[in-house]
Amino acid sequence: MPRENQKSHPNREQRQQDIQDFIEKVRDEFALSYPELEGLSEKEAREVLEVLKNEEDIANKKRMKDHLEVFSDAVIAIVMTVMLLEIPIPSASVSFHEFRHSIFLFLVTFFLVADLWWHNHVAFDGTKTVSPKIVITQFLFMASLALLPVFTHWMMEEITFTAVFAYALIAIITNFFQWCLKYFILQERYANTIHTKEFVKHVSYRRLLNSIIISLIIIGLAKINPYIAFYFYLLSPVASFIRTLREPQEVLRPRFHLKRK
Template structure:
């Protein structure tokens, strides 16, 4: 399979995921600002999930720069990642509609853990098929610290969900923020790869 085809398919699936999420936001039945404010949990869950899907898209884009040869292992690892990401609209809607109830926050955090695990599996499949991935591959490997912090953050969010869901939401947002800040090593490796 051509790498471009893998990228195009993944981009299409991620675009559909974002579209489904926004379609889940229901229009308020009233025309007052107060009617709109009642929707704040839905908007917050949408913004949070949009950030996460955007982060996965950016990191997936960077990761695919390391691919010189696409194998069936890479294709299935990519499908595995897309499967878990495709559940994001469901847990987003469930969490937002139920005002961050403990079980909905738990389900959301579990899906995020599974997305992160699937991304790691994809990284391993790519590294196995493309052992000489260069500086970009090394830069991406350094992101493991963020991955470990993320898992700890998700587990804390799950534990806090049964104490105070507000704090769970804050933890989920903080995990997204640490990924939102771009890695300088990845950016420099991409620039060097394009120049060389």
């Protein structure tokens, strides 16, 4: 037994020495990775590391925002292409009237998607970083947007109440997710304020309510006459797109009317 203890004792010492050597090597590598920590006390080093960690987190969020915008642009480009390919070419089985109808419907959805893209672009201009909540909302927005060609093709086949209602429903869902996206961005942008944050919330809810009311009116018109609702959808995205081009910052910069004394 004593001999076994004598043998195990050096082995234990050797393992402890190996661990100590490993720790020293890790410290040396850490010092090479962070030369700004050289000569600092443990407390100062922790403070510097906390600052570096925060800066790295901000940089990662900025990169995520850039990747998210590129991904969104790619999805929108694919949606536009798919809608264009859905247009039938005039032939023996496709009349010119059907071809013209498909062109008009493509333009409706094109301006709707263009308007959504513009609002999405302006919304992301209002922030330098994105949180996980914004990323998830953007994915939901893109998923609903990607379904637009399916419902566009449906209305190309026939303009019925069911087709117009389904198209209106997916448009409402898409607009809702984009509203959530803009709302989250604005809430994070004005997180350190009280009255401004409350004002932005009020304006956002009012715009959401107006959008829902307009969509419900169009759905009601579709019940009476699907073609009337179709032409409303033709005019609504175009008008919205022209308005946002004229006042591109209206989405993120509410107007404050200052009274002159």
